[in-house]
Amino acid sequence: MNSAALTIGFVMLHTSPLDIPGTKDAGGMNVVVQAQAEALARAGHDVRIYTRRSDAAVPKRVEVQPGLAVIHLDAGPARLLAKGEHEAVMDEFGHLLDAELELDPVDLLHAEHWFSGIAALSVARGRKIPLVQSYHSIAAEPDSPLTDGERPESPGRLAGEKLLASEADLIIAVSEAERQTVIDRLGGDPDQIRVVPLGVDTELFYPCVTTVCAEQRDWLKRGGRPEVIVVGRLHPLKGFDLIIEAIALMPAETRPVLRLVGAPPPDGDEYAQGLHEAVARHGMLSTTAFDGALRRSELAERIRAATIMVVPSHSETFGLVALEAAASGVPVIARATGGLREAVIDGTTGVLVTGDDPQVWATEVANLLGDAERLERMGAAAREHAVNSSWIASGERLVEAYSLACAGRTA
Incomplete structure (x- = not known):
């Protein structure tokens, strides 16, 4: 690990990177976080992913690869919850996350989805470390067309997403379209938003030649x-x-x-x-x-x-x-x-x-x-x-964004 290495805590309250995409509430977000975390770990950073335990049989800590671990926190019952039920465990999750960081601190927290951001916000503030926020999807008003985005699955989502747009140290968008949505719908500061393009595993996904x-x-x-x-x-x-x-x-x-x-x-x-x-x-x-x-x-x-x-x-x-x-x-x-x-x-x-x-x-x-x-x-x-899109490049762009967040928090 070099002198510029960071200790990074990803926060994924409502879904685990260990879940198979397409099951439970696992989807593209799970693939993105795991791929970026693996790229960061390979680059010499120390990465932890904090998620809620939804299965009592899952170990507290799972070592995915050198430098990358998934840590399960016992917030709420150890069973699968409907997505909207996670709002009720945000406070408990935040307290447990804070206790983990007391024993094993990180340089910054990167929250995935609004549940995670709200749970991590007071923790980051209390520990004086940056909070980086990714939305992955942004809710639309309940009576708006589906083309505007997901419905708020729980009462606090619309207000929570707006709060994070103003309180997070930095917002990561995966596309220019998402960046503009954060600005237009959530009132995000354009200077506080960075677009980090996604990658693709071109060794796993390749043309059929057999x-x-x-x-x-x-x-x-x-x-x-x-x-x-x-x-x-x-x-x-x-x-x-x-x-x-x-x-x-x-x-x-x-x-x-x-x-x-x-x-x-x-x-x-x-x-x-x-x-x-x-x-x-x-x-x-x-x-x-x-x-x-x-x-x-x-x-x-x-x-x-x-x-x-x-x-x-x-x-x-x-x-x-x-x-x-x-x-x-x-x-x-x-x-x-x-x-x-x-x-x-x-x-x-x-x-x-x-x-x-x-x-x-x-x-x-x-x-x-x-x-x-x-x-x-x-x-x-x-x-x-x-082939011009790689997770290595995506990870490098993330580290650049993290450095900005850390510099801003220090200032």
């Missing part, structure tokens, strides 16, 4: 069905229902296979059931697969086996799965919203679509699937785009 892939391409040329993949939690914000309706509008004899990867959050069974019912209602049972949540290696295999990925999310601060598809050489059709407009280069690595008309989405899917030359060209451009 003999199996060659056989698959030959099969498609002989009239086999191509595959459309959608990845994310089974939650209304992700728009899975829209893509089911779009694929249903395509002629049954040429309809692509639709693969849905992900599981519902703890309070999302009703929406998930509705997706299954829609598939059955449209007579798509034989051409639709619900894979549930997959481990990262399995997900990578599924993505590179697909012909295209569709990201119909109503709102995304970035859309990490779009970048993972790009690294896999798979073109993406995504909604023209938020950070997806930065993750997908319209007309080059994929296609951006506006609105909720299933026929528009169906037409874009059919047009891209029907143009083999365009598919190949976009796939190659997508891979080239993705």
